[in-house]
Amino acid sequence: MTKDNLHPFSEAILSWYSSNARDLPWRQTQDPYVIWLSEIILQQTRVAQGLPYFHKLLNTFPTINHLAEADEALLFRNWQGLGYYSRARNLHKTAKLIAQKYHGLFPQTYHELVKLPGIGPYTAAAIASFSFGEAVPVVDGNVFRILARYFGIEIDIMQSSARKEFTEIAQQLIPTDYAATFNQAIMEFGSLQCSPVPNCGTCPLRLSCVAFETQRTQLLPNKSKSKAPRNRYFNYFIVVQRNKFLVRMRADKDIWQGLWEFVQHETLQVAELPDAIGPFENLLTFPTTELQAPAKHLLSHQRIFTRAWLIQVPDNVNIPVPENFQWMDAQDFENCGKPVLILNLITDNLVLHEWLHE
Structure with a gap:
């Protein structure tokens, strides 16, 4: 797929991104270590909160070998305040594995990346596309929300089958030649435009969006209630x-x-x-x-x-x-x-x- 035969959805997302993308440090590089670090930090953390930690961790551990050789206590000390410490443990485990098994070089395909500790389908897709140009879509809560609203998808996103369905749709939309930009664009669109409380008034997709047309933007995506804490x-x-x-x-x-x-x-x-x-x-x-x-x-x-x-x-x-x-x-x-x-x-x-x- 090229820009000459883009799906209208993809064309609109890319056009919007060209005018609205935030200047974030991990978007200025194809270094898989930097991209991986940013993605792990942002898994459960907002950009504004995660940015200072990104800079601190990258300054303390400038390469994956520095991270692999570091004491876990030092990593925890620098991670302190981000929460979800299993992320930090898997970060350390994966750094050691890459340093030892892969001689400090990240695997270059989605299917190899997703086998690493703490790297799930979303993070593997992000690294594979941003660093190596592989046309594999990122699918997270933002993407669930955008696609569910735009196409009027009713499936409960808490069901195990939901990821497969949304991934198949996203795979049809991702331009092979612009995979990295499209993935960045759809993530940014979900953060800034089609957020949980969407800004439909300025949305370039609203005239073809099923949820907007049927006044269901607050009903989609369909998500069953989680257990009480x-x-x-x-x-x-x-x-x-x-x-x-x-x-x-x-x-x-x-x-x-x-x-x-x-x-x-x-x-x-x-x-x-x-x-x-x-x-x-x-x-x-x-x-x-x-x-x-x-x-x-x-x-x-x-x-x-x-x-x-x-x-x-x-x-x-x-x-x-x-x-x-x-x-x-x-x-x-x-x-x-x-x-x-x-x-x-x-x-x-x-x-x-x-x-x-x-």
Whole structure:
């Protein structure tokens, strides 16, 4: 397909993009490492929020070999605040795999890229088209939304068969000679024009858009409701002695695996002392002060309700260290990767902030 025989949809998208594309750094290169890094960051992050992290990570790990050789703790430290830490783990795993198996060079086809950890169909298509010119369409929530509205597609996008149907349609629309530009264009169109609340008044597709013609722009795409988020109740105890904190790395197969936190006990509902401290009740023999804690922390499928207490252990007292915990200097803990919830807890309490930033 060339520009002489484009589908009217594709022609309109490309024309719109030529006048509306944002100047973003990953659009100025065909380097698959840079493109991959940007795509992983933006999987669950808005551009405005992700851009500073993109620059920071690229400055810290300028090549895939730098990332592959880095300690995971350094990656987590630089990723801190982006959330969805499984993305960072897969980023590190894939960097090592490419450095070792592929000698630092990315595979150049969609079918090879999609086999790598953390690289799904969307990211593989983005790298394959932007870096290597392969005519394979990107299909994500933006593309579901645009195509569902324009063609009046009723299929529930939460069904497993939806991706196949939308991918087949997108494959028919992508121009072989302009695959990278078309993929960039449709992504940008979904972000800026055909967003969840669309700007139909200036849309170049509105006169041929089924959803606009039938007044169903707010009904498409068809998406079944997801399950209600799970409520969890975390009680944190910031145990301090001689400017050291009692901390642990989360190792369970749960949220925030590989990140560091204070002593924590989870309860079935909001709890008061001593129930809130659970198996660590021996710590209540020392002066305890309740701290300000984030009332509710939202994750994609969980709501975490938090309470926190400061426990100051006298310098001359030795306490048994719970299993998997250790005493850590304030500065060392400051340099560890931590969940956003812990960062907010520190920020909200001046005494903790001062300890960690002396």
